[in-house]
Amino acid sequence: MKLVKWTMLLSATMLAFSAWALTLDQAKAQGIVGETSTGYLALVQDSAEAQQLITEINAKRKAKYLSLAKKNGISLSQVEALAGAKAIEKTVPGHMVKVDGKWRKK
Structure with missing residues (x-):
């Protein structure tokens, strides 16, 4: 019975922690x-x-x-460059992007 209570308590704690955790959307919106x-x-x-x-x-x-x-028989750096260009293109206006080594708001 104690094990069940501890398991429930642990689950509730983990659920509460995940509710407080920073999401990617929040981090981007805050400019972090x-x-x-x-x-x-x-x-x-x-x-x-x-x-x-x-x-x-x-x-x-x-x-x-x-x-x-x-x-696709290409290098990792090629995929990274393509993914980076696509990610920057899809970035929401007002969020931060790093282009040519400098941060700027899109």
């Missing part, structure tokens, strides 16, 4: 995170929470890029 021409996210402003978020997302992006590169 932006898209780069390399196909990956980067910090615009220092934030440990946002850094953890972009580390996780960038790892998933890289795995996908590697898969696409292998599937």
Whole structure:
């Protein structure tokens, strides 16, 4: 019975934590995170929470890029450049993008 209570408490705690966690959309809207021409996210402003978020997302992006590169017989850097251009193109006005090494609002 105690195990069930602890499991429920842990689940409730994790659910509450995820509700407080910063989402990518929130981070972009707040100008903390932006898209780069390399196909990956980067910090615009220092934030440990946002850094953890972009580390996780960038790892998933890289795995996908590697898969696409292998599937299409092209280099990872080619996929990254294409993905970066597309991400910047699709960035919502007012969000941050890094072009030619400089951050700017789109």
